[in-house]
Amino acid sequence: MMLGKGKMYWYAAAIAPVAQPDAVEGRKKELERMYQDWFPAIPELIAATDEANILTTHLYDRPPTQPWSQQNVTLLGDAAHPMLPTMGQGACTALEDASVVAKCLKQQPDPITAFQRYESLRFPRIKAIVEQSLQSGKMGELNNPLAVGLRNTFIKAMGSAISNSFKSLHAYRA
Numbered sequence: 227m228m229l230g231k232g233k234m235y236w237y238a239a240a241i242a243p244v245a246q247p248d249a250v251e252g253r254k255k256e257l258e259r260m261y262q263d264w265f266p267a268i269p270e271l272i273a274a275t276d277e278a279n280i281l282t283t284h285l286y287d288r289p290p291t292q293p294w295s296q297q298n299v300t301l302l303g304d305a306a307h308p309m310l311p312t313m314g315q316g317a318c319t320a321l322e323d324a325s326v327v328a329k330c331l332k333q334q335p336d337p338i339t340a341f342q343r344y345e346s347l348r349f350p351r352i353k354a355i356v357e358q359s360l361q362s363g364k365m366g367e368l369n370n371p372l373a374v375g376l377r378n379t380f381i382k383a384m385g386s387a388i389s390n391s392f393k394s395l396h397a398y399r400a
């Protein structure tokens with residue numbers, strides 16, 4: 227993903243045992259080995275990245291849950307609704323939460339009422355995004371060759387419908 231000013235970031239995900247330590251050969255070598263047969267831009271990107279800039283993050287999924295608020299305390303962002311990065315919405319929804327919670331506190335100075343309103347405004351959208359992230363994560367985890375073939379055909383056929391669904395996701399105004 228382009229970050230502007232000639233910089234970009236990338237991430238690669240793989241299924242692993244819980245809290246698996248880094249490979250003895252090092253993060254970069256492990257990635258080079260895992261992605262050696264991919265479209266040439268992928269191994270080139272890995273080769274062009276400094277090992278020190280490659281971070282390991284353990285990802286866990288969880289269905290959306292409530293409540294986020296108790297009395298005059300509430301949660302937002304990953305603390306309220308952790309999600310896999312498959313939809314690229316974790317930071318976006320954290321910023322949306324911040325905007326909505328600020329508006330609710332402006333309209334309703336009592337934090338208990340404001341936080342209840344914030345949660346009721348945010349939960350339906352968040353639930354849909356977390357569930358979609360879980361679903362796309364599951365599609366990425368397939369390893370049965372038949373299921374992988376079907377998934378790849380489906381994604382190719384549905385390309386424009388998928389990009390349209392992102393348009394409506396991005397059209398939201400907090």
Ligand SMILES: Cc1cc2nc3c(=O)[nH]c(=O)nc-3n(C[C@H](O)[C@H](O)[C@H](O)COP(=O)(O)OP(=O)(O)OC[C@H]3O[C@@H](n4cnc5c(N)ncnc54)[C@H](O)[C@@H]3O)c2cc1C
Binds near residue numbers: 304315316319
């Ligand atoms: C590989 C990857 C790719 C991603 N890509 C995207 C993307 O393209 N688009 C997108 O929108 N999101 C993306 N995300 C998700 C995004 O990074 C997170 O959803 C977002 O950072 C959550 O923000 P947050 O403020 O809720 O939590 P965090 O960013 O985790 O911030 C919490 C902060 O609290 C600090 N903290 C924790 N405990 C304490 C304490 N006791 N005292 C003081 N400070 C404390 C932590 O150090 C941290 O700085 C991606 C995530 C991953 C892992």
